[in-house]
Amino acid sequence: MANKNTKILLTLMIVAILIWLLKDTFSQRTTGDLKGGFTERAAYRNDNNTGPIQRIFSVSVTDTADAELEAYGNLMPHSKYGNTKVYFFKEGDAAPTQLFPGRLNFDATYAKNCYALYEKNAMGNFVVILNPFTQKQKNQ
Numbered sequence: 001m002a003n004k005n006t007k008i009l010l011t012l013m014i015v016a017i018l019i020w021l022l023k024d025t026f027s028q029r030t031t032g033d034l035k036g037g038f039t040e041r042a043a044y045r046n047d048n049n050t051g052p053i054q055r056i057f058s059v060s061v062t063d064t065a066d067a068e069l070e071a072y073g074n075l076m077p078h079s080k081y082g083n084t085k086v087y088f089f090k091e092g093d094a095a096p097t098q099l100f101p102g103r104l105n106f107d108a109t110y111a112k113n114c115y116a117l118y119e120k121n122a123m124g125n126f127v128v129i130l131n132p133f134t135q136k137q138k139n140q
Contacts, residue, residue: 034071037062037091042106044099052122053082056099058106062091064115069128073118086118 031038042058055077061067069088078084085105089095093113096106104111117132 029071029075031072031075034068034075035063036067036069036072038067038072039091041089041095042097042099044101044105046101053079054101055079055082055084056101056105057084057086058089058096058099059086060089060091060093060095061115064090069116069118070126073120073126073128076118076120078120078124080124081122083122084118084120087114088116088118089113090115 031040039060039062040057041060044054044056046054048054057076059072061069067088069086073084073086076084076086087096087106089110090113093115094110095113096110098107099105111133114133115131117129118126119129120126
């Protein structure tokens with residue numbers, strides 16, 4: 001009798017854990033759940049799988065006042081010892097559709113339209129900079 005009760009208890013515990021795991025898996029936040037109305041315009045990932053992986057994204061934002069920029073950047077893929085950059089542009093402004101590696105990751109004509117930059121470095125530290133290209137001009 002005790003053996004039967006143990007099996008039932010063990011089965012119930014396994015079923016409960018499976019339900020919890022499935023619920024947690026299917027209720028994860030996605031970029032569509034965030035405030036701001038994000039639309040990805042372009043993405044770049046270098047082909048280097050042996051060294052630092054660079055990921056660069058161009059994203060338009062509908063509502064800049066309530067946009068969850070940090071949360072959006074944290075949801076983007078990131079590799080250990082890699083670098084992830086997300087450039088945010090206001091919806092309606094010209095945004096790049098081609099990205100490439102380097103210091104400036106798109107055609108310089110779009111720099112004036114860049115609303116914000118999220119960058120996560122190789123150590124996992126991140127920063128959100130509003131108007132990143134106008135600030136650099138002031139500091140130089």
